[in-house]
Amino acid sequence: MPIATSFQTIGPYWALIEHPEMADLTRFGAAGENVVLSGRMTDGDGAPVADAAIELWQASPAASETFPGWGRCACDRDGRFRFTTLKPGPLPGPGNAQQAPHVALTIFARGILTRLVTRAYFDGEPLNDADPILGLVEDPARRATLIARPDGPGAWRIDIRLQGESETVFMEF
């Protein structure tokens, strides 16, 4: 049987496929509760990751002609990224579990050969405590790396640390 093709790094010049409008998931006229999710990506030295691609994917609200559910953003010189999207709702989880509202984040960059996947949950959501994925992270400090904090009206912030102290939890599935 065929075997899945190997990953190779996105490299430093991926911005040739970068289109800044892709960071706005509401650009096709999506209706719903708009939220801004922003943050900063740093490496093992705490230095900004200035050439990363970060992609956002959310299965809720369901994708439609007006809402792609997916976006891409380039980290700027200071490692900062910023998405505009719709606030996700709860989703079914394994068995009868319910997942708290979340988005998935994918990181591609020079020096990352495959992709790093993490999630952003929203602080204060009542379903967070029972979320089946968050529940797999026993250390509260590590779990906190998966939770975006309020950052003004309709705005949330989550920082991503690729390595070292407060390293973000990355998932494999």
Added chain:
Amino acid sequence: MSETYRRVADEHTPFRDLVPNTQPDNNAPEYGSTHKRHPKQPGLRTPQTVTEIAGPRFSPSHYPAVIDLSRSGGHEAMGERIVVHGRVLDEDGRPVPDTMVEIWQANAAGRYNHPNDVHDAPLDPHFKGEGRVFTDAGGWYQFTTIKPGAYPWRNHFNAWRPNHIHYSLFGPGFATRLITQMYFPGDPLLALDPIFNTVADEHARARLIAKFDIEVTRPEWALGYRFDFVLRGRDTTIVQE
């Protein structure tokens, strides 16, 4: 009484695990940029939920196709024109239709149309280096471009990247996302390239190299290459009928 069995999978079925040694390790000491960018903690193994099993859809109406990279603004780019085609399949050999394939690459001189690329090689005003194609019902894609040049990088003394084209694919689910590079047959730089050699399995490495294809080579016009992709297949359940 005869019994038949059938393997069943649908759009809610999780995807199979990746085959060991066929994917790079993000901790790759020979590739210097990994040193401060690979996580030190082991990845959290999670079940696939709707977030991982579903995935984004792309249509040319929102993401217009660009199938000919060899011309820009009505002018021909410099270099060796090539046609690249192939199929996107899953691990069961089934075609992956209507999926978006993004392409980017250096020009014939080995220079990217990118402000951070300061390699002392000429830019080509008629080569942008970005393409976007969609697979058809049979999983086939095709585009025309210029063969990219090799270029130096500062990973180690006298380091040169082999000729390559970058690809980004999505497939049916978030779990099938793939970013990779296609290399060219017979390139002496492959054996020396730390990025290509992050894939431990030699057969998997070999699958990253396109094949010359005389069938797609167009007389008096362009050489043809074939490059197929395999995206993760779905786990199947065996049911008795």
